[in-house]
Amino acid sequence: MLYCIQPEKTRGNALMDLILHHYPASPFSEKTRVALGYKGLTWSSVTIPMMMPKPSLLPLTGGYRRTPVLQIGADIYCDTKLILDEVERRHPLPTYHPGGAAGRGSDHILSWWADHTVFACGAAVVFGAIARFVPEPFLEDRRQLSGSPLDIEQMEAAGPAMLGQLQAHLAAAQALLGANPYLRGSAPGEADFALYHVVWFVRNSYPGQAALFGPLPALAAWMDRIAAFGHGIEVPLDEAAALDIARAAAPEADLPFEPGDITGLAPGDGVTVMADDYGRDPVAGRLAGLTGERISLLREDSAVGSVVVHFPRTGYLLRRLPNS
Numbered sequence: 001m002l003y004c005i006q007p008e009k010t011r012g013n014a015l016m017d018l019i020l021h022h023y024p025a026s027p028f029s030e031k032t033r034v035a036l037g038y039k040g041l042t043w044s045s046v047t048i049p050m051m052m053p054k055p056s057l058l059p060l061t062g063g064y065r066r067t068p069v070l071q072i073g074a075d076i077y078c079d080t081k082l083i084l085d086e087v088e089r090r091h092p093l094p095t096y097h098p099g100g101a102a103g104r105g106s107d108h109i110l111s112w113w114a115d116h117t118v119f120a121c122g123a124a125v126v127f128g129a130i131a132r133f134v135p136e137p138f139l140e141d142r143r144q145l146s147g148s149p150l151d152i153e154q155m156e157a158a159g160p161a162m163l164g165q166l167q168a169h170l171a172a173a174q175a176l177l178g179a180n181p182y183l184r185g186s187a188p189g190e191a192d193f194a195l196y197h198v199v200w201f202v203r204n205s206y207p208g209q210a211a212l213f214g215p216l217p218a219l220a221a222w223m224d225r226i227a228a229f230g231h232g233i234e235v236p237l238d239e240a241a242a243l244d245i246a247r248a249a250a251p252e253a254d255l256p257f258e259p260g261d262i263t264g265l266a267p268g269d270g271v272t273v274m275a276d277d278y279g280r281d282p283v284a285g286r287l288a289g290l291t292g293e294r295i296s297l298l299r300e301d302s303a304v305g306s307v308v309v310h311f312p313r314t315g316y317l318l319r320r321l322p323n324s
Helices: 026-040 082-090 101-133 136-146 152-177 190-203 209-213 219-229 239-248
Strands: 018-021 040-046 070-073 075-079 232-234 270-275 283-290 294-301 305-310 316-320
Touching: 018 026, 018 239, 026 082, 026 190, 026 209, 026 219, 070 239, 075 082, 082 190, 082 232, 082 305, 101 152, 101 190, 152 190, 152 209, 190 219, 209 219, 219 270, 232 305, 239 305, 270 294, 283 305
Parallel strands: 018 040, 040 232, 075 305
Antiparallel strands: 018 070, 070 075, 270 283, 270 316, 283 294, 294 305
16 A cells, blocks of 8 residues: 655755765764765765754654654655665665675664664763763763663763673674675675674774774774775755755655554554654654555654654554544
């Protein structure tokens, strides 16, 4: 089934550029940037604040505040898993899935491990070492984002214990490499970019990184190979211009809606979507697309008009609005 969106806006080529809303120190943004670099893509770069408020981002996302966000016209893609999926759909070569369709599931599982388990260890190690030097406004913002107290003494106490876990995960990654240049063999893919952003963050932020990576020479060489892809061609764009583009563009029409979904939801139902781990800000809209991999919400906003906000199915909670 297809749910047709027909807002009174346009879809010209100039409105279909890749626009990444990010900031330089964001680890998950680095995952996306290096993935764009691997494909040699040109993209527009909107630098957003590291902390709330984010007045030019939230009109696009409807409240989702995590970084990065990909904008293509009036279509807004949240979470790096979905961002890479969408970039792959529009720019399939070179592929993020060198093992083909048969290996795509394994790619996603490895990426989930890197994005969630390994990143959590890396963040605990980094903040255990530097928490006392982090500005209080940033810590308070991350308390709101995570829903955790982020007590400095507790973070410092947890850091050494999590260091052993991080080292074990990194040793497992080196073992997975074996004699290959990349995690999945002779060509890089989604899993490489997912793990890379964690080690990029640790290598650039953790004071003890030399001792951590010293016993892992193959992993260190792998890091350098991924870094060499660069970021593609980055073209600066200001926040107001990105909003103008969304206002002028129309979201993608005829989004797939798979019948018989286990939720019982139908096209046009009022729903909310929110992350299941942190940044649990619900985004409300009308259900415009639903598959086993993607949720798409049609929203109206006074600043940008009609936009469709897309989320991956995994990691996000989809709920019907009362009385919808």
